[in-house]
Amino acid sequence: MGRIDLVAIVVSALLLGYIIESVRRRRLREEYSILWLATAAVLLLLSLVRPALSILASALGILTPVNALFVIGFAFMTIILLHFSMVISRLSRENRELAQRYALLVYRLQEERALREPGEPDDAVTVVARQAITGHIEGGV
């Protein structure tokens, strides 16, 4: 077993451990951890089981087995990045829809408030609406 094999084992084991720990601490949602876990697990498995890596390498026509690890890792990264781009696209769409819905609701609130008697105390919703109108959003993004 060469030094590179040891490095591969250690690195993929650390990656796997870090991902599991992040999910445990709720810093990474299960939903988004699946692809990462699969990547780390496959890399670890292939680094541990030399024959499996060799078979895979020859099947792919790769002369140095350890290069197969890079190929597999790269393939997983591509899938993960594409997946994240899709998630971001969905989030930005949902974000836009929320902003639109919110702006129209604030307008409706204002209209209804304008119909009420002057001097009537503001309810909580109106306070929030006023903050929104003055362009002041607590907490930031």
Add this chain to the structure above:
Amino acid sequence: MQRQRIVAIVPAYNEAASLPHVVRDLRSSPLGLDIVVVDDGSKDETSVIARQLGVAVVTLPFNLGIGGAHQTGFQYAVEWGYDIAVQFDGDGQHLAREIPLLLGPIENGGADVVVGSRFAIKGHGYRGAPARRAGGVMLSVLVRLLSGHVYTDVTSGFRALNARALHIAAVDYPQDFPEPESLLTFRRYNLRVSEVHTAMQGRVGGISSINLWRAAYYMIKVTLALCIERLRAPLRGV
């Protein structure tokens, strides 16, 4: 026939300076338009000024870009029961006295969407910088190839939509640079789009030809969006 309720949708991003002029122009129209300003997350006093002018103001919490702002206006028009909406830019490049030209084809039932074109009559109207003009021609050709229909001014944001078109655009409308792409979106729902000649002011709004990178990005983004838009099917249930 019952009187049509018409709203002018004025998307405004940092337009506090030109907004009073735009609102005054719209109010001079004998059509009795309602006006809604969609403040697209402006950094200046756009919302405050608009409210002082006494028009309806819908304030987006952050900048969505022109497509998102237009769409918010369409949603407003649907929610408050308007029959027709007119897209009217907040920078003063459109003329209120030309709105009746847009309404004609809708009111006689000939179109669902009417676009005010600066180039509908050859040799007339506004001419922008050559590069800008060339970009417009390229997009026109592309839209013609993809839709099979001739539009002389695909980047015009001076438009009128009837209730049917509004219901669709409220839920399915392109973002970022929506004008050329939305022509294909409308066709996807079999909406009838027609053009009328309008003069408009000469002001160069939107994409400045000064910034080459932005212009290049605009062309690439819109070209890609147009090609992909052609591959889409209508949303279910719209």
